[in-house]
Amino acid sequence: MVQNIIDVRNLSKSFDISSKEPGLKGTIKHFFKRQTKSLKVIKDISFEIQEGEIVGFLGANGAGKTTILKMLCGLIYPSEGSIMVSGYLPFMRKENFLKNITLIMGQKQQLIWDLPPIESFYLNASIYDLDKFEAKRRIKKLSEMLEIDKELFIPVRKLSLGQRMKSELLAALIHEPNILFLDEPTLGLDINAQRNLRKFLKKYNKETNATICLTSHYMKDITSLCKRVICVHEGTVSYDGKLDLLLKKLSPVKEILIVCRSEEDAIKLENYGFNVKNKIKNEITIKIENNSITSSLKTILNNFDIEDLFINEPPIDEIIGRVLIKKDYEI
Amino acid sequence: MNLRKYLKVYKKFLHTSLASELEYKTNILIDLITAILSLIGSIFLLSIFFQNNGYIGGWKFEEALIIQGIYTVLNGITNTWFNPNLTEIVKHIREGTLDFVLLKPIDSQFFISLKKINPSGFLEIMLGFCLLFFCVRINQINLNLSFLTLSLITISCSICILYSLWFFISTTTIWFVKTWNAIEVLRSFLYIGRFPLNSFSFSLRIFFSIFIPIAFITTIPSEVFLGVSQLWKILLEVIVATVFLKTSRKFWLFALKFYSSASS
Numbered sequence: 237m238v239q240n241i242i243d244v245r246n247l248s249k250s251f252d253i254s255s256k257e258p259g260l261k262g263t264i265k266h267f268f269k270r271q272t273k274s275l276k277v278i279k280d281i282s283f284e285i286q287e288g289e290i291v292g293f294l295g296a297n298g299a300g301k302t303t304i305l306k307m308l309c310g311l312i313y314p315s316e317g318s319i320m321v322s323g324y325l326p327f328m329r330k331e332n333f334l335k336n337i338t339l340i341m342g343q344k345q346q347l348i349w350d351l352p353p354i355e356s357f358y359l360n361a362s363i364y365d366l367d368k369f370e371a372k373r374r375i376k377k378l379s380e381m382l383e384i385d386k387e388l389f390i391p392v393r394k395l396s397l398g399q400r401m402k403s404e405l406l407a408a409l410i411h412e413p414n415i416l417f418l419d420e421p422t423l424g425l426d427i428n429a430q431r432n433l434r435k436f437l438k439k440y441n442k443e444t445n446a447t448i449c450l451t452s453h454y455m456k457d458i459t460s461l462c463k464r465v466i467c468v469h470e471g472t473v474s475y476d477g478k479l480d481l482l483l484k485k486l487s488p489v490k491e492i493l494i495v496c497r498s499e500e501d502a503i504k505l506e507n508y509g510f511n512v513k514n515k516i517k518n519e520i521t522i523k524i525e526n527n528s529i530t531s532s533l534k535t536i537l538n539n540f541d542i543e544d545l546f547i548n549e550p551p552i553d554e555i556i557g558r559v560l561i562k563k564d565y566e567i
Numbered sequence: 568m569n570l571r572k573y574l575k576v577y578k579k580f581l582h583t584s585l586a587s588e589l590e591y592k593t594n595i596l597i598d599l600i601t602a603i604l605s606l607i608g609s610i611f612l613l614s615i616f617f618q619n620n621g622y623i624g625g626w627k628f629e630e631a632l633i634i635q636g637i638y639t640v641l642n643g644i645t646n647t648w649f650n651p652n653l654t655e656i657v658k659h660i661r662e663g664t665l666d667f668v669l670l671k672p673i674d675s676q677f678f679i680s681l682k683k684i685n686p687s688g689f690l691e692i693m694l695g696f697c698l699l700f701f702c703v704r705i706n707q708i709n710l711n712l713s714f715l716t717l718s719l720i721t722i723s724c725s726i727c728i729l730y731s732l733w734f735f736i737s738t739t740t741i742w743f744v745k746t747w748n749a750i751e752v753l754r755s756f757l758y759i760g761r762f763p764l765n766s767f768s769f770s771l772r773i774f775f776s777i778f779i780p781i782a783f784i785t786t787i788p789s790e791v792f793l794g795v796s797q798l799w800k801i802l803l804e805v806i807v808a809t810v811f812l813k814t815s816r817k818f819w820l821f822a823l824k825f826y827s828s829a830s831s
Contacts, residue, residue, distance in 0.1 A: 251827060311666050313824055334672040346667040350587040362579045363673050365572050391590075 241415060241447050242285035242308060247317035249278040249303055277303055279471040280317070287414075288445040290437075292452065292462035292479070294556060299468040301451040305417045308449065309339050322415060335364060338413040342423030345404055347392045353403035354388040357410055364411035371410065378406045382436055398429030405436070416440075418450045422457055434460050455552045486555045489523045494536065495544040496520065505540055518543075576673060577681060584651075584684040598687030602646075606639055606694050609761060616762075626763040633702045633789045637722065638761045639695030641784065644726055645757075647688030649733050652680050654750065656737040665826065676819050680734065699792070708792060721788035721801060724808035728783055729757070731811035734819070741822040760785040783807050 253275045256266040278300045285291050293301040306312045307319060310326030310333070319326055324333035347356045354375065361371030379385040382402045387395055395403065401421065409416075418437075422430040434457060441448055452458055458465060458479065465482060467475040475482055489511075496502040496518045506515050510522040510532070524532045529547075536542065588595060613635055616623060623631065656679055659665040668678050703710060736750055759767075760781045767775065775781040783804045790796035 306666070309670060311669055312827060329669065331672040334670055337670070339666060339670055341663075341666070344662070344664055344666070346664070348583055348587060350590045351583060355583050355586065359576075359579045359583055360671075362572075362576045363671050365569070365575075365672075 239287050240284040241287045241322055242449070243320040244284070244308075245282050245318045247278055247281050247304075247307065247319060248276060248315050249307060249312065250274045250276045250315045277471050278307070281471075281473045283466055283473060283476055285447060285449065287447055288441070289464060290441055290448040290450065290462050292450050292458040292465040293468060294458065294465050295451075295468035300471040301468050302419055304468065305339070305419055305449060305451060309337055309417045311339075335411055336413055337415045337417065338408040338411070339417045340404060340408045340419065340421050342401070342420035345400065347400065347403055347407060349393050350391060352389045352391055353395075353407065356392075356403075356407050360407050360410050366411070374410050374412065375406070378409055381439060382406055383432065398425050398432075401425060401429065401433065402436075405433070409440070412444065414444065414446045416446055416448045418448065418452075420452050421450070422452060422454050430454065430456065437461060455556055458556070459552055483552070483555055484526060486558055487549070489525050490529060491521055491523055491548040492533075493519060493521050493546040493548065494540075494542060497541040497543050501541050505536070508539075573673075573677065580682050581684060584682065585686055588684070588686050595687050598685070599690050602643075602687060602691040602694065606691070606698070609635055609639070613761070623763060623766045625765050629702065629705050630789070630793055631763060632698065633706070633792045634763060634785050635761055636695050636698035636702055637725070637785045637788050637792075639698060640692055640722065641695075641725060641729060641760075642757070643688045643691030643693075643695055645688070645729065646691060647685050648681065649730060650688075651683035651685045653733045653737045655679065655683065657740045660740045660826070669823070669826075675823070676734075676816065680730070702792065706793065708794070714791070714794070717791045717796075717801060718788060721791050721796075721804055724804045725784040725788055727808040727812045728780055731808075731815040734815045738815070738819050738822045741826050756781055757784070763789070780807055
């Protein structure tokens with residue numbers, strides 16, 4: 237039986253935020269008397285994550301994704317509610333808990349800038365109390381998986397962003413954690429570097445059964461890694477479930493562009509009873525519901541003289557974009 | 568606490584920070600020249616103060632040199648460990664990289680206090696000890712076990728007080744974010760430690776003993792060197808150092824509860 241490794245109940249977090257009016261008057265007023273107000277950034281959220289799952293946290297900027305990740309790994313104290321991660325209260329930051337987790341942030345780095353990454357790896361190995369031989373074995377294994385064995389001895393400041401990110405991953409995984417918190421790990425990487433990183437994370441998850449919690453604004457990260465997504469909207473969970481169900485719900489129809497042999501065929505097709513979006517000469521675009529695609533295509537191919545046919549999926553970014561601005565998704 | 572692990576980690580800290588610093592040879596050379604010039608300048612300044620009057624606050628020039636020697640050792644320690652590490656706390660908090668420190672299975676105070684090292688500070692420490700050895704000779708101090716033990720205790724206490732004060736100010740960054748100025752003020756007060764406490768007025772002596780305990784940092788170890796310190800003063804320094812160290816530790820753990828991390 238698969239166990240829940242993360243259990244979040246009625247979690248809330250408030251921050252005291254100060255606001256400042258524009259201009260010199262506002263600045264002076266702000267200096268002498270600061271107007272602060274308590275802002276609830278996470279509002280009563282609950283969810284569980286099972287061991288080995290890869291879960292994507294989706295949400296607009298400022299929705300609360302990173303705050304959730306930071307509470308899960310114990311960096312921020314929750315204001316209300318409870319969190320259990322791997323049987324520990326994260327904010328107690330017990331040694332055994334910390335040895336089980338890792339946090340990787342795409343925009344922050346822990347590697348020593350002036351030295352080759354291998355120096356940072358051995359430093360981390362000593363912090364995690366690994367002996368030299370074990371550290372060497374893990375560095376070899378991970379550097380081969382990440383394809384950075386040649387870059388281990390080049391100063392970090394001379395590495396490309398992609399190579400640096402891979403090195404950051406190695407530094408963060410040297411203790412073989414079983415829970416990974418990844419906050420926009422592919423930020424700023426080129427397409428190939430993004431793909432390689434995703435490939436590595438998939439392999440790592442498969443080989444170690446590690447649980448991965450991921451936030452990313454690149455939809456490809458989410459679609460290729462996560463079966464389950466948790467959508468966060470203004471501090472609340474607006475959807476928690478399978479990604480494909482969400483996509484089906486948000487995009488119930490597909491658009492099919494049919495190129496007929498003649499304009500007469502196109503006219504016949506237009507009058508057949510399909511939901512026609514538009515028609516230009518012998519090209520006609522119709523909308524078909526996902527659950528009747530096969531039967532509809534069979535009808536079209538059997539009854540009309542078709543030259544070509546294209547099935548257009550709406551871009552995933554566009555679909556997910558709709559999630560980010562809506563509050564509730566009932567599936 | 569696993570002492571073996573902490574020693575192993577500290578060895579790595581030493582290795583990585585020395586390797587980082589040695590990447591920039593010219594910078595180290597400039598730092599070394601600065602340390603030598605700074606010591607010469609300080610002794611010259613001190614000699615000017617003693618030119619007209621042979622005594623300041625009851626101290627002869629040769630005796631006041633002991634204070635300068637202790638100050639140089641402490642300044643060397645500050646430049647070797649405190650400056651590169653404790654000023655970094657402000658950066659860690661502003662940029663949110665403290666996250667990486669807090670998620671390591673190691674004491675966060677140990678990590679942020681000792682991770683870096685500035686090797687050019689070693690020269691200052693050595694110069695300070697050379698000056699102290701010179702003072703032992705010119706003041707005809709008898710080097711015996713009790714003298715060495717008491718000197719070691721009082722200098723260690725001075726290091727603890729200095730570290731705690733600096734660490735305390737750096738910790739307030741968790742609330743105030745920028746505290747560079749407070750650290751600069753502390754450094755300015757430390758310059759005062761180059762002069763005997765008796766050379767100041769009564770009110771300033773109280774201020775530098777109670778509020779900013781500069782008196783404990785240089786004057787008491789110097790009195791030990793001269794064999795004129797009273798036992799109660801040494802005990803008081805030990806108590807003050809213990810209280811400061813414990814308070815700074817508790818304050819750090821308390822402050823971490825308010826750490827909100829930087830936004831991504």
